Amino acid sequence: xxxxxTGASGSIGGGCLAQCxxxxxxxxxxxxxxxxxxxxxxxxxKLKTVLIEDFxxxxxxxxxxxADAVGMLWTIGSYKGSETADLEYPxxxxxxxxxxxxxxxxxxxxxxxxxxxxxxxxxxxxxxYWLEYPRKIRGLAEAxxxxxxxRHKRIWKTFVVRxxxxxxxxxxxxxxxxxxxxxxxxxxxxxLSAFMTYLAIDGIEEASVIQNARIVRKGRxxxxxxxxxxxxx
Numbered sequence: 620x621x622x623x624x625t626g627a628s629g630s631i632g633g634g635c636l637a638q639c640x641x642x643x644x645x646x647x648x649x650x651x652x653x654x655x656x657x658x659x660x661x662x663x664x665k666l667k668t669v670l671i672e673d674f675x676x677x678x679x680x681x682x683x684x685x686a687d688a689v690g691m692l693w694t695i696g697s698y699k700g701s702e703t704a705d706l707e708y709p710x711x712x713x714x715x716x717x718x719x720x721x722x723x724x725x726x727x728x729x730x731x732x733x734x735x736x737x738x739x740x741x742x743x744x745x746x747x748y749w750l751e752y753p754r755k756i757r758g759l760a761e762a763x764x765x766x767x768x769x770r771h772k773r774i775w776k777t778f779v780v781r782x783x784x785x786x787x788x789x790x791x792x793x794x795x796x797x798x799x800x801x802x803x804x805x806x807x808x809x810x811l812s813a814f815m816t817y818l819a820i821d822g823i824e825e826a827s828v829i830q831n832a833r834i835v836r837k838g839r840x841x842x843x844x845x846x847x848x849x850x851x852x
Contacts, residue, residue: 621647621687622819625674625712626694627656630787631734634812635692640665641845642816649685674708677715686719690730690819700753706760709733713767713775720774728776731768732818735761737783737804737831765827778818782806783831802835810838817841 622639626632627650639648640663648663651671655661661668669681674695693712697704713731720729739758740747747754761779768777784805786793797805814834818825825833 620645620689620820621649621685622816623649623651623685623688623691624694625651625692626696626734627652627660628654629694630789630808631785631811632692632694633660634808635694635815636660636666638809638812638816639692639819642820643848644820645816649688675703675711677712679715679719682716682719683722686716686723688729689727690732691716692732692734692815692819694734694815696734696757698753700750700756702756705753705756706763709760710763710767713764717767717771717775725773728772728774730776730778730819730822731764732778732780732815732822733761733764734815735779735781735828737781739781761828768827777827778822778825779828780811780815780818780834781828781830782811782834785811802832804831806831806835806838809842810835812838813841813845814838 622645624632624636624639627636636648636650639645646665648666650656650666650668652668653671656668660666671677693709695704695708716729736757738754739761740754741758741762743755743759764777765779768775784793784797785808786797786805787808797807811834814837817837
């Protein structure tokens with residue numbers, strides 16, 4: 620199976636990339652990026668990097684070449700809120716990719732996995748008292764990608780993952796905080812990455828919008844299965 624990914628140079632995207640490269644059912648990972656990825660990653664035999672100058676303009680030939688992929692892990696986003704990165708980029712991709720898929724023979728719907736957030740707000744009229752702009756612009760993107768899937772059921776399936784805090788080694792104290800606060804508020808990077816990868820290649824029983832607790836539980840299950848496979852090999 621072939622999986623596409625954006626944002627692979629970031630923390631969450633990098634975690635998803637590592638999961639994809641290690642997954643036995645994934646034969647090819649195509650990373651769309653503005654620049655080449657670090658050599659310790661780019662040398663992996665499963666990985667192909669495709670340079671995209673502008674994520675609001677997707678070359679038709681590029682998407683035609685990779686229309687055989689089973690899904691996309693979309694991890695591009697901003698912290699402060701950016702209409703360009705948080706809204707225009709993902710919408711440009713889904714619209715462009717859908718045009719490429721429409722010309723192909725019938726196959727299972729393309730799985731688009733969108734990285735959202737626990738505190739995003741899809742209701743644009745609701746008054747928010749902190750971080751209003753970033754929460755609403757990301758919430759609007761979530762609503763748009765869900766609406767898109769509803770209009771293109773034959774070729775498209777959208778999953779929106781809404782993690783809380785993501786605990787990583789680079790965020791000092793986050794691992795301990797995740798253990799203290801529990802599954803409703805934090806998720807380990809590895810759990811989130813494993814879960815998003817699972818959605819891109821399967822996820823048939825999952826809801827379209829997935830909250831932190833479900834991400835944690837299923838992510839732990841997937842990581843345990845991985846460990847068992849390693850021990851048996």
